[in-house]
Amino acid sequence: MPQTVFPAAGTMFTPSGFSPHLASTCSEADPEEEEGPEEARGPGACAADGPPITSASLDTLIQHLVPTADYYPEKAYVFTFLLSARLFISPPELLVRLCDTCIKQQQLDQSPLDTAKVRKFGPKILQLLTEWTETFPTDFREEKMVGLFKDIIHRIAPCDEAYWKTLNQVLQTLNQKLAAIAQGEESIVKVNASSVSSISDKLVGFKTKPPPIQKDILSICNDPYTLAQQLTHVELEHLSHIGPEEFVQAFVQKDPLDSTQQPCFSEQKKKTTNLEAYVRWFNRLCYLVATEICMPAKKKQRAQVIEFFIDVARECFNIGNFNSLMAIISGMNMSPVSRLKKTWGKAKTAKFFILEHQMDPTGNFYNYRTALRGAVHRSQTANSIREKIVIPFFSLLIKDIYFLNEGCANRLPNGHVHFAKFVELARQVGEFMTWKQIECPFETDRSILHYLHTAPIFSEDGLYLASYESESPENQVEKDRWKALRSNILVKTKELKEHHGS
Incomplete structure (x- = not known):
């Protein structure tokens, strides 16, 4: 099983900051006590002398989210529940339940309203919905969510006209956030389109005489530290667009206790665009590294590129950019690259094996997790923004969160939700939210960023062909593959010429 929360990472993301004490969850509260809970007495905020709560029914957890005139849930609980509840109930349905409960409890469907009571309740429901829009703004892309928000405020506004002003301010801020998110997603789509179109194998057959317009990474940037910095730019740009909900919505399945036939989110509404784009970036960087190594016709040049990327990887490690580090190592370990024994023999590789050891998967990536804890500690005690940078190896983070989601989604035999798992998931995702906010x-x-996103890269077949062109096949299997690949490239080239000719 993957490890989840690191000892050095005890902070919890909330809309207004980070709460260092997210309490363990509690056993289900007594139904008689739910009518008038004390301030901040919920599953995420147990009394010091009370037993720790580990599970509760979904209805009870929703009830703990509902503010009253005398109660408001802890910020940590709000984040934890809004993040993980979507495994069982969609955000619109949750907001419907929340609003219906508020209307009944506060008698907002009665006339006249109890003005004194509503004035105590009003700021709390506004605060809760504001926190929701701040932390999970994409939930409010659906008009139904905004409509429910407006409706509940419409009910309390007769008691204080200031509620309308606050609502308009919140919605204005929300629209600005959603516009920025949409713009970011559009830029990612454009970058992805240019990256896809840059896959090119036609250069392989001309390795001895590469086209003069074909550039390589060393002609764009020959300083490892500078390239590591630009890679960090790309990584942080991707991280900044990923919302916390994407980590949960990527794994949403149908709740077995739900009588409907559909999961909480359709495939269209999972909204994991940014997360998927980040995974594609990692894959592109792997192939770009492999392409740059396999491209040069001369062994000395290939060895030079290997040494360059080793130095780039080391600088990424020093910066705290573990995702680019792992992508570079993965690219250098791809079979078309690793088989270039003569090339590797000419390169100085001592530093590479040290870095490879740091990212060794043995012991569930024990060495990497130790290094990550060190980077997290440095970030927490940083004296400069550079020291705050923590960019995790994303695929492993996704794997960890996948298993946490599995634990969250599995109900207990009595039908209760395993809320303690919610807390673990919130800690892990909350930590990520801290890292993604670093500028x-x-x-x-x-020029470097443009090259990283648009430079032509070989497909896997193209890499193998380039590799065989550099160092001849050593056995019959490789010879057969080489022959098939060359034949395939010639056919594609002929078809391409015929297409352009017509």
């Missing part, structure tokens, strides 16, 4: 301190180099 990149390095100066942007547009």
Whole structure:
């Protein structure tokens, strides 16, 4: 089983900051006590002398989210529940339940309203919905969510006209956030389109005489530290667009206790665009590294590129950019690259094996997790923005969160929700939310960034063909593959010429 929360990471993300004490969840509260809970007495905020709560029914957890005139849930609980509840109930349905409960409890469907009571309740429901829009703004892309928000405020506004002003301010801020998110997603789509179109194998057959327009990474940037900085720019840009809900919605399945036939989210509404784009970036960087190594016709040049990327990987490690580090190592370990024994023999590789050891998967990536804890500690005690950077190996983070989601989604035999797992998931995702908010301190180099996103890369077949062109096949299997690949490239080239000719 993957490890989840690191000892050095005890902070919890909330809309207004980070609560260092997210309490363990509690056993289900006594129904008689739910009518008038004390301030901040919920599953995420157990009394010091009370037993720790580990589970509760979904209805009880929803009830703990509902504010009253005398009660408001802890910020940590709000984040934890809004994050994980979507495994069982969609955000619109949850908001319907929340509003219906508020209307009944506060008698908001009665006339006249109890003005004194509503004035105590009003600021609390506004605060809760504001926190929701701040932390999970994409939930409010659906008009139904905004409509429910407006409706509940419409019911309490007769008691204080200031509620309308607050609502308008919240919605204005929300619209600005959603516009920024949409713009970010559009830019990712454009970058992805240019990356996909950059896959090119036609250069392989001309390795001895590469086209003069074909550039390589060393002609764009020959300083490892500078390239590591620009890679960090790309990583942090991707991280900034990923919402916390994507980590849960990526794994949403149908709740077995739900009588409907559909999961909480359709495939269209999972909204994991940014998460998927980040995974594609990792894969592109792997292939770009492999392409740059396999491209040069001369062994000395290939060895030089290997040494360059080793130095880039080391700088990424020093920065705290573990995702680019792992992508570079993965690219250098791809079979078309690793088989280039003569090339590797000419390169100085001592530093590479040290870095490889750091990212060794043995012991559930024990060495990497130790290094990550060190980076987290450095970030928490940082004296500069550069020291705050923590970019985790994303695929492993996804794996960890997948298993946490599995634990969250599995109900207990009595039908209760395993809320203690919610807390673990919130800690892990909350930690990520801290890291993604760091602004990149390095100066942007547009030419390098453009190259990273658009430089032609070989497909896997193209890499093998380039590799065989560099160092001849050593056995019959490789010879057969080489022959098949060359034949395939010739056919594709002929079809391409015929297409352009017509």
